[in-house]
Amino acid sequence: MAKTFPGLTLLVGPEDVLIDMAIADIMAKVRQQHPGALKTEIAIGGDVDSGALAQALAPTLFGDVGVVVITAGEALDDAGVQMLTLAAAEVDPVNMCVVVHAGAAKGKKALTALRALSPPEISCAAMRKGRDTMSFMGSVMRRHDRRASTEALQVLYDAIGHDPRALAAAISQLCADVEVDPINEDAVRQYFAGVADVAGYQVADAVWERRVSDALGDVRWLSAVSGKASVGPAVTAAMASGLRVVVGVQGMPQGMSNDAVAQQVGMPAWKVRTAQAQARKWLPERLAAATVALAGLDVAMKGGLRGKSADPDQKAYALEKFVITTVGGGK
């Protein structure tokens, strides 16, 4: 006996990633029984009115089962609510309606009316930093059929930050690459330490391409991911080698072939074009000032002129300051 699905489901709240996940869950469940189930998404509002909704809810010629996702549910008018009320009353519905409602004061009347039908409701409330995010991460883990220790989740959270979409992406990456189960703190650190090596060069690329916010994001990521070891001379070394290439390319006469430039500067020919694009973003004077600042940063990473062991926070701060002051601003 095939299980029946509710004719109406409410997703209430503004958190996009939770909405996406809820919709994906519903689709997965429906498709278990009806592999060919279609998803139709309509956003109420603008020139999409209840007429369009009626069309979407009309049974298809062959009686195929479908899921109709109605986004911007706060814009539903009385006619729309009426239609959904009918849909919710179906015992064995052909169309499963999913209404996404931000849950705020706007469109409150429609929400109250729909809630009165007592359909299943999934909360997609905005996540507060901290515990909400942690439990979200736990739920993402479960979606991947994996478990992780609280410490592991904490390390991950420190590394990625609050952005739930980025967290969900990192978790699915982690679940794909890490075998130990439940995933523990060490496994997370180890996984991201490898990433940090690469990140030094990522920072360098972003810096010389003058993508300030990318560079800052990478720096933040780097300092959070693998802690003390990651923000340090390796990053300045990566930036210094990038700088040498940019300066070298800038010093080459116009019209020189890529191969000749590559040979003169000491770099692979395929990199010449990228380096030239970077070089065009810098006036020589700014680049000169960046050289001086970078040398200072390198010493700061090594504990400064007095050779004290530098506090990781200070180092991360020095790196951020370098990025903002040397890379930011005009050409």
Added chain:
Amino acid sequence: MSVWDQIIGQPEAVHTFTRAVAAATNPRDPGPAMTHAWLVTGPPGSGRSTLAAAFAAALQCPAGGCGACTVCRTTQGGGHPDVEIIRADTLSYGADDARHLISRSSVIPTSGRWQVVIIEDSDRFTSEAVNVLLKVLEEPPQHLVWVLCAPSQEDVLPTIRSRTRSVQLRTPTTSEVSQALQDRYEIDPAMAAFAARASQGHIGRARALATDEGARIRRQEVLRSPATLRDLAACFVAAGDLLSAATEDAQSISTELDASETADIRQAYGEGAQGLPSSKTNRLANSALKAAEKTQKSRRTRLIRDQVDRALVDLIAYYRDVLILQTGAAIPLINDEMRAQIQREASSADLPDTILRWEAIESARAMVAANGALPLVLEALMVELKDPRINQRT
């Protein structure tokens, strides 16, 4: 002939140490001129480590430092079993290193005389290491002599200073260095005078300049670099050139040092081993050679940093000369042979910029000492030499 012959321009220090050696003939009952802990300070190149090694040799030599016997020669070559020479290969010397050192040095000397520990860069000791060391300095075992070396008294913690007897070296005068080059290495007077002047009292450097044409050429190139800084790319090229010049200087120094150490070890185990089966002396010689190789390797890395610093000192002398011409002071130029270039720089730059350039070199030296990445430090320096106000503008 004596071990003190090698010491140039330090009569007071030699006097202090010869009196100490005379008072130390009986390790059980040394006279007041001898003590267990010494602090030798003096500018780079003044011969701190040479002097410390001569003192160690004189203490071990049955003839009080004849300079000719095996004991003298192996000690000065760093191969004497009762003389340990510590060179800071890393930038600092930690508590664990100090503890190791102390446990090694507390063994009774095999020769029955003194156990001497020479620390070439006491200024690189961490305060934890100093604390470990202090305990031994307070109550030294009878047979133990410490010789700590540092650039200046200020570089050493006060607690160390107060527990050691101080021997201060001075920068040898140009004429002392020049005379020594003529007497010892048969350098002709004109070359000796040039090398003494150009090295600014650094003996090892003076000898390299006097005897090695490559070293002279490399120095010339470094001093020409300020005139080549047309644009940013040229600054980076000049930085690279300076670094490779310094690397070559370091290589020629280390090749020479390595060869003489190796020869000393061979000689020590060849000559001093009568009565032992040759298989055993071979084994000992091999392990000594291996140990030497290891320290030689780390020394090479450090020598490059030292030679970069040398080159920076040369550049400071260059800007000093520029400043002299700009102020019209009646003082001879250190780089008189480059007068034309210095004159051009003096008339094209204004005086405050010359001072800023000088300061930029000083701060580059501090960064070199703080383990800054050498290429980067030099690139930044060349940028600042080209445009000394770059920092004020951005």
